[in-house]
Amino acid sequence: MKRILNIKNIFNTALIILFLVLLFVPSAKAMLLKGLIKAGFFSPDTSEASAGRLPVSDLSGIQFKDINGKIVDLGDLKGKIIFLNFWATWCPPCLAEMPAVNKLYEKFGNDNDVVFILADADGNLVKSQKFMNRKKFGLPVYAIASEMPEILFQGSLPTTVVFDKQGRIAYHEAGAANYGSPKFIAFINRLKTTN
Template sequence: MKFIKKNIVNGLFIALLLVIVFVPDAKALLIRGLMEIGLYSPSIAEFPKAAMDLSGIKFQDAKGNAIDLGNLKGKVIFLNFWATWCPPCRAEMPSINKLYQKFKDDKNVVFIFADADGDLEKSVKFMTNRKYEMPVFKVTSTIPDQIFSGALPTTVIFDKQGRLSFRHEGIANYADKKIVDFLNKLKVSD
């Protein structure tokens, strides 16, 4: 009898591991749980205050509206590169959505969620199905490596002068008070 119980427990454990490995939403749920207990807290480090030329870095939404980062001088820019198939991206989405909800009516902060799938329609559908309101864009120009080098998820924040103020590759909890305070500080600083 002990041998059968042991086999059942081992079988269930292996099945759980396989689900976590092969089902993106299951892996995202596990990562999200780790975020909730305090892992993946973003680190706000000081960046050199050199302005970048953001002109020509372009994105387009599903309605065809184009946005050029160079035209957003005077606004704080929160730019997140993500993909629907990426479990860490899926895991951090609820925290980014909470952050977006806090600032969505603030004209001094712009949020851009750049689809790395290359399938804007799929990404918009993903957001809609999960009831996220975040604006999804496709990349329509080249992106400098200091902004995005291919790691998903990647989040960058520019201050009002177009200076790179935050860059993080990998998952982070963006609902963290440190990020909210950081965005508020960037809004009022010159």
């Protein structure tokens, strides 16, 4: 019996249990990723080289619908900075980055020059709004209401796209990142002052 209950076996069993929890419990995975985001492991690359100011031929016709059925067309938002995030309530990296996205929203949500669109990839606005309410996030949720160009979204969650005032892609990233960081806040402020 002593052989079975040695420290090595107890440690290995605990490690296996932890691995299984992280593998099968999305909220545990999200909590781990959230900690890594806070520690600075997922810092968004906002350098000019990574952005490339990719042009999208025309944002008109790229539409999203809110929970009340109101349609937002990206073409109507020219002259504004658009923070577009594709996410889902079942996606651990999405859930992990949401507090940082909410921090960014708290900073710029009342700014008329910055628009936030959190597009639920599943289109289940009732479920996503309940999630936002439960977490006390003020983020506006939308469903995709038109064809989505592949340059914006290829199905990876989360995916975040930031458009500058001219409608050019200033930032595009698939994967979780810390959007509430001082570096990213400074990036948005730079976009506000440039044409």
